[in-house]
Amino acid sequence: GAGVSQTPSNKVTEKGKYVELRCDPISGHTALYWYRQSLGQGPEFLIYFQGTGAADDSGLPNDRFFAVRPEGSVSTLKIQRTERGDSAVYLCASSSTGLETQYFGPGTRLLVL
């Protein structure tokens, strides 16, 4: 079956601009996660959704970052007033209810010039 998909695969933007990154989880998965992976580092947890609500947003670095999942499926990570330090790969993962295994998408590579 189809895995987690993320669009776009690459995004280049200028400092100060607004970007949206999209995640399509595996069909039927109720839990959805966003992570950020900087070059040479492990993924860093940002936010976790259970259904439509954000169950844990403790990893969001500041109020420029926001994520939504209005219908409990597709999620969008939104970054306002982008900074060069936001350049990273943004990974999305999903898991089935009650199970711990998280399945990752290929990521969106964000470059802020």
Added chain:
Amino acid sequence: QQQVKQSPQSLIVQKGGISIINCAYENTAFDYFPWYQQFPGKGPALLIAIRPDVSEKKEGRFTISFNKSAKQFSLHIMDSQPGDSATYFCAASRGGADGLTFGKGTHLIIQP
């Protein structure tokens, strides 16, 4: 504060040898410990995972050893193959559906 420390940063092993990667954690509330494999340009993929009620888990050529008192766990790859060359991450969470805390990764190269 880095909650999961991983070593070594890089590792070169001959084909057929055993690759060993180590991790240590600080948060005693962690109770789920997965290992992920990542190839360049791809997302991480789950290899094997363990919970602290067992000291070892084996799946094929991959084994996790877990030492709860020392707060350490390790990944052993037996009969390492060139196709195993990738970056490996240990991770930990409080179980259930919590977000994962990852180590910094180990870049593994298997020489033919």
